[in-house]
Amino acid sequence: MFNARPEVLLHTSAALAMICMLGFAAAIASSSVSHAQAVMRERLDQSVELWVPVAPAVVNIGGVRHLVHELHVTNMRREAVTLGRVRVFTVDGAGPLATFEGAELAGRIGRPGLPPRSVNPEVVGPGLRAVVYFWTPLSPEAPGPESLSLHLDLSIPDGNGRRDVQVRSPATAVSNMTAIAIDPPLAGGPWVAIYSPLLVGGHRTALYTLDGRARIPGRFAIDWIRPPREGNGRVEGRAGVQAGDNGFGTDVLAVGDARVATAIDDMPDLPPDALSPLQPVPLERASGNYIALDLGGGRFAFYEHLRQGSVKVRTGDLVTRGQPIAQLGSSGSTSIGPHLHFHVTDANSTLAAEGMPFVFRQLEHLGAYESLDALLAGGPWTPPTVGGAGVRRLEHPESVAVVRF
Numbered sequence: 001m002f003n004a005r006p007e008v009l010l011h012t013s014a015a016l017a018m019i020c021m022l023g024f025a026a027a028i029a030s031s032s033v034s035h036a037q038a039v040m041r042e043r044l045d046q047s048v049e050l051w052v053p054v055a056p057a058v059v060n061i062g063g064v065r066h067l068v069h070e071l072h073v074t075n076m077r078r079e080a081v082t083l084g085r086v087r088v089f090t091v092d093g094a095g096p097l098a099t100f101e102g103a104e105l106a107g108r109i110g111r112p113g114l115p116p117r118s119v120n121p122e123v124v125g126p127g128l129r130a131v132v133y134f135w136t137p138l139s140p141e142a143p144g145p146e147s148l149s150l151h152l153d154l155s156i157p158d159g160n161g162r163r164d165v166q167v168r169s170p171a172t173a174v175s176n177m178t179a180i181a182i183d184p185p186l187a188g189g190p191w192v193a194i195y196s197p198l199l200v201g202g203h204r205t206a207l208y209t210l211d212g213r214a215r216i217p218g219r220f221a222i223d224w225i226r227p228p229r230e231g232n233g234r235v236e237g238r239a240g241v242q243a244g245d246n247g248f249g250t251d252v253l254a255v256g257d258a259r260v261a262t263a264i265d266d267m268p269d270l271p272p273d274a275l276s277p278l279q280p281v282p283l284e285r286a287s288g289n290y291i292a293l294d295l296g297g298g299r300f301a302f303y304e305h306l307r308q309g310s311v312k313v314r315t316g317d318l319v320t321r322g323q324p325i326a327q328l329g330s331s332g333s334t335s336i337g338p339h340l341h342f343h344v345t346d347a348n349s350t351l352a353a354e355g356m357p358f359v360f361r362q363l364e365h366l367g368a369y370e371s372l373d374a375l376l377a378g379g380p381w382t383p384p385t386v387g388g389a390g391v392r393r394l395e396h397p398e399s400v401a402v403v404r405f
Contacts, residue, residue, distance in 0.1 A: 045156060045163075045165050046076055046077055047075075047076070047077065047081065047154065047156060047165055047167050048073050048074060048075050048076060048077075048081060048124070048152070048154065048167055049072075049073070049074040049076060050071060050072070050073060050150060050152060050167055050168075050169040050170075051071070051072040051074070051169075052069060052070065052071055052072070052148075052150070052169060052172045053070065053072060053214070054069065054070065054216075054354055055069070055172065055173060055174060055175035056068065056069035056134075056145075056148055056172065056174045056175060057069065057174070057175045057177070057179070057357050058138070058144050058145075058174060058175075059179050059220070059357040059359070059396055060179070060359055060394060060395050060396060061135075061395070061396045061397075061398055062395065062396070062397065062398025062401065063392065063395060063398075064137045064138070064140075065137070065138040065140075065144070066135055066136060066137055066138065067088070067097065067098075067134060067135075067136045067138055067145070067174075068134065068135055068136075068219070068220075068357070069134050069148075069172075070131055070132065070133055070134065070216070071086065071131070071132040071134070071150050071152075071169070072129060072130075072131050073124065073129065073130045073131070073132065073152065074128075074129045075124045075125065075126055075127065075128055075129070076127075077126055077156065077157075078126050079126060079156070079157040080123050080124060080125045080126065080157075081123075081124050081154050081155065081156050082122055082123050082124075082154055082155045082162075083105065083109065083122040083123075083124065083130065083132075083152065083153075083154050084101060084105075084122070084153045084154055084155060084164070085099065085100065085101035085105065085152070085153040086099070086100045086101070086105060086132055086150060086151070086152050086153075087099045087100075087150070087151045088134070088136065088148060088150055089148065089149045089150070089151060090145045090146075090147065090148060090149075091146075091147040091148065091149055091171045092147075096151075097136065097138070097142075097145065097148075098134070098136045100132075101153075105122065105132070106120075106121055106122050107198060108132050108133050108134070108198055109121040109122055109130050109131070109132055109133075110130070110131040110132075110133060110200060110205045110207070111124075111128070111129075111130055111131075112129055112131060112207050112214070113128075116200045116201045117200060131205075131207065133197070133198055133204065133205055135197035135198065135204070144174070145174050146173065146174055147171050147172060147173050147174060148169075148171070148172045148174060149168055149169055149170075149171055149172070150168070150169040150172075151166060151167075151168050151169075152166065152167045152168075152169075153165075153166050154166075154167065179356075179357035179358055179359045179394075179396065180295065180297070180299050180344060180356065180357075180358050180359075181358075181359055181360070181361050181394055182255035182256050182295070182301065182344075182358055182359075182360060182361065183253070183254075183255045183256060183321045183322060183360070183361060184253065184255065184360055184363065184405035185224070185252050185253055185255050185301075185303060185340060185342050186224055186247070186250060186251075186252060186253065186328070186340065186405060187251065187253060187405055188404065188405060189364070189366070189402075189403060189404030189405055190226070190227055190366055190402050190403065190404050191224050191225070191226065191227075191247070191402070191403055191404070191405070192224065192225050192226070192227050192369070192375065192381075192400060192401070192402055193222045193223075193224065193397035193398070193399070193400065193401045193402075193403065194222065194223040194224070194225060194336070194339070194372070194375065194400060195221060195222050195223065195399055195400075196372045196399055196400075197399060199372070202218075203218030203219070203220075203221035203222075203223075203343070203355075204216065204218065204219055204220075204221075204355075206218055208283075208351040208352070210349075210351055210352040211352050213352075215351070215352060215353060215354050216354065216355055217302075217343065217345050217349075217350065217351050217352075217353050217354065217355050218341075218343050218355050219343075219354065219355030219356075219357075220343060220344065220355050220356065220357050220358060220396065221341060221342065221343035221355060222341075222342055222343070222397065223336065223339045223340070223341050223342075224247070224328075224339060224340040224341075224342060225246040225247055225336065225338070225339045225340075226245075226246055226247040226250075227381060227402060228246075228375075228378050229378075245337065245338060246328075246336070246337055246338040246339055247328045247338065247339070247340070248307070248328060248329065248330065248337075248338035249307060249310075249327050249328065249329075250327060250328045251324040251326075251327055251328075252303055252306070252324070252325060252326050252327060252328055252340055253321075253322050253323060253324055253325065254293060254319040254320060254321055254322065254323045254325050255293070255295070255301050255321065256293070256295050256301070256321050257318075257319070257320050257321055258293035258294055258295050258296070258301070258318075258319055259293070259294045259316065259317070259318055259319075260291065260292070260293060260294075260313045260314065260315055260316060260317040260318075260319060260325075261292040261293060261294040261300055261315065261348040262290070262291065262292040262315055262348060263290075263291050263292075263311050263313050263314050263315050263317075264289055264290055264291075264311075265289045265306070265308065265309065265310070265311035265326075266289065267285060267288050267289050267308060267331040267332060268308050268331065269307060269308050269329050269330045269331050269338075270330040270331070270334065270337065270338075274337070275334075275335060275336060275337045276333070276334060276335045277333060277334075280333075281332060281333040283351060285332060285333075286332050286333040286350075287302070287304040287305070287332050287333075287341070287350045288304055288305040288306065288329070288330075288331030288332020288333070288334070289304075289305070289306040289307070289308055289310075289311060289326070289329065289331045289332070290302060290303060290304040290305075290306060290332075290350065291303045291306065291311060291313065291325055291326055292348050292350075293319065294348065295344070298346050298347075299344055299345075299346065299356055299358075300344065300345050300346070300347065300348050300353070301342070301343075301344050301358075302341070302342065302343050302344070302345065302350065303325070303326060303340060303341070303342055304332065304340075304341035304342075304350070305328075305329055305330055305331050305332050305334050305338070305339060305340065305341050306326040306327065306328070306329045306331060306340075307326065307327040307328060307329025307330075307331070308329060308331055310326045310327035310329065311325070311326045312324060312325050312326060313325050313326075328340045336376075343355055344356045344357075344358040357396065358396065359394045359395050359396050360393075360394075360395060360396070360397075360405075361393060361394065362391060362392070362393050362405075363391070363392055363395065363397065363403045363404070363405055364389075364390065364391050364392070364403060364404040364405070365384065365388065365389055365390065365391075365392050365397075365401065365402075365403055366381075366383065366389060366402045366403060366404055367381050367382050367383040367384055367389070367401075367402045368381060368382070368384070368398060368399075368400055368401045368402055369381045369382075369400040369402070370382070371400065372399065372400055374400075375400050381400075381402045
């Protein structure tokens with residue numbers, strides 16, 4: 001029988017333990033190497049930031065529900081990216097509500113800080129921003145969407161070529177706030193509702209950055225005028241503005257029971273033969289003489305370019321729906337001569353506020369111009385097809401619609 005000394009046994013046990021530990025470590029290392037070889041790193045591409053600053057709204061426009069919102073796209077790369085396609089999905093995974101690409105997408109892209117008609121607006125340089133504007137009709141039978149996700153396909157530089165990638169926005173809840181129902185700001189008619197939802201530099205696409213935030217106060221704004229006499233081009237290029245042209249001097253009315261939040265009457269109207277001011281007008285004076293009514297619930301109705309000397313109310317006054325409060329004029333910054341600019345916002349500020357949707361309790365739809373260009377050229381408006389005319393309720397007029405109140 002072999003009798004080992006205690007210190008020898010102790011050294012032998014330690015050596016065996018060390019061998020076992022080294023073997024275990026080697027096994028782990030071998031396993032880790034195999035696992036690392038089996039898993040590939042996912043490629044990461046820095047691309048763009050997607051941001052929906054204001055909750056999308058569903059609004060009855062011309063008898064059709066529309067989804068109205070914007071998508072801000074900021075390029076975080078050091079090279080230009082190209083926007084190729086945008087699809088609007090409901091978060092429940094249903095098929096896209098709308099798809100925009102090519103010329104149709106390019107026509108919806110605004111480029112803040114760049115000239116209004118920039119070439120290739122879909123190409124966004126490093127550190128720059130694009131804004132995609134949506135004014136999308138919804139299917140009559142489809143339920144109103146509760147939440148959206150926007151999928152953007154774009155191409156980015158990749159070595160000597162380019163590569164396509166897709167970016168998805170976080171889920172964005174659709175606003176559950178209904179459009180405020182109001183009475184008309186004018187009486188009788190006919191009146192033309194002048195706006196174009198995708199016009200670059202128009203109400204709906206005009207961003208103003210004040211107090212550290214970019215906003216669109218005129219998101220749902222309308223310029224109201226009398227229809228020009230056919231063929232005489234009174235809206236553009238006319239010889240002079242007479243009393244009654246475009247409705248000059250017509251009473252404007254309170255659209256609801258309200259408190260006067262602001263009333264300013266300190267600017268002259270444009271000369272009779274002018275369509276726009278001879279000199280640029282500062283932002284703080286662009287609205288001309290104006291009134292803001294506090295309608296309650298965080299909604300403010302703005303009446304702008306009012307006739308000098310016609311403002312009948314003062315800040316703090318209480319007014320009732322249908323009450324005359326001023327007259328249609330041509331003060332401030334205007335490019336079509338006399339008109340009533342009207343919109344609703346979420347704050348008592350001409351520009352530092354977001355435009356809010358509104359509908360009229362009742363209006364009579366008479367017809368529409370073929371386009372804004374047709375109106376500006378002095379062309380005729382046409383009645384709607386059979387069944388399209390008549391009284392409508394809780395509706396925002398469509399672009400260049402002709403209505404009577």
